[in-house]
Amino acid sequence: MADPAILYATPAKVTRAILPHIHRFKVGAWTPCSRVLEPAAGDGAILRVLAEAGVTRDQMWAVEIRSEEEDGLRDLAGYVCPEDFMRWATRIGHAERFDLIITNPPFSLGTEFVEAAMPLLAPGGQLAILNRLSFMSGAARGRRIWDRWPCDVYVLRRRASFVASGKIDTWDYAWFVWTRGSTRPGTWCSIDFAAEPKRAAASASPDLFSREPRP
Numbered sequence: 001m002a003d004p005a006i007l008y009a010t011p012a013k014v015t016r017a018i019l020p021h022i023h024r025f026k027v028g029a030w031t032p033c034s035r036v037l038e039p040a041a042g043d044g045a046i047l048r049v050l051a052e053a054g055v056t057r058d059q060m061w062a063v064e065i066r067s068e069e070e071d072g073l074r075d076l077a078g079y080v081c082p083e084d085f086m087r088w089a090t091r092i093g094h095a096e097r098f099d100l101i102i103t104n105p106p107f108s109l110g111t112e113f114v115e116a117a118m119p120l121l122a123p124g125g126q127l128a129i130l131n132r133l134s135f136m137s138g139a140a141r142g143r144r145i146w147d148r149w150p151c152d153v154y155v156l157r158r159r160a161s162f163v164a165s166g167k168i169d170t171w172d173y174a175w176f177v178w179t180r181g182s183t184r185p186g187t188w189c190s191i192d193f194a195a196e197p198k199r200a201a202a203s204a205s206p207d208l209f210s211r212e213p214r215p
Helices: 012-021 045-052 067-074 085-092 107-120 139-146
Strands: 036-038 060-063 079-081 098-103 121-132 152-156 173-179 188-192 195-199
Touching (some): 012 121, 012 188, 085 107, 098 107
Antiparallel strands (some): 121 173, 152 173, 188 195
16 A cells, blocks of 8 residues: 555646536636645646646645745745545644645545535535545445546546656546536546547446536
8 A cells, every 4th residue: 555645646647637527627617716726736736737727826725744844835826735535634623615626646545525615615615636546446435436526537548647757657547526516417428638528438337427418
């Protein structure tokens, strides 16, 4: 099991691949009042892509357990807290709400990140989690996540590297995107690093996914 405190930076191309499928970026509804949270901010890899896409420093919040990243993150985000995200979310409670929460959490804590992040979303807000495709499996995780919240799944067609050596990861990855208040069945598709999505041809469980186009 990987150490949650070890940095696995998200490649910029992987983050860029999901932004066209985030509602506020897709319809141009990112306003000066919008707020985004990166709860496992690392060295700011995802935040840099958001800045590139037009999100301002004052709109971005960063939480990161590795305190040595704090100074660098302050150049990117208006709010920075060097703390464990689950502890931070419990402490914040209902005081803050976000239009987008986007992160690449430690795989071993993916379920806990989803459970802690969902209550922090504003109505209509979205949570985007990058994780291994195998994150979908497991009876306990199914009860804690999939049975509670419908989710759109964007499977990366190619594998990426998350380490400085450039070695390609051996796991398949996907972006899992939840929308607060949505009751429609989730959809799934494959996306490339720099291409439009193509609807996946394989069948999916009807109680988790729908292959109908999104409204």
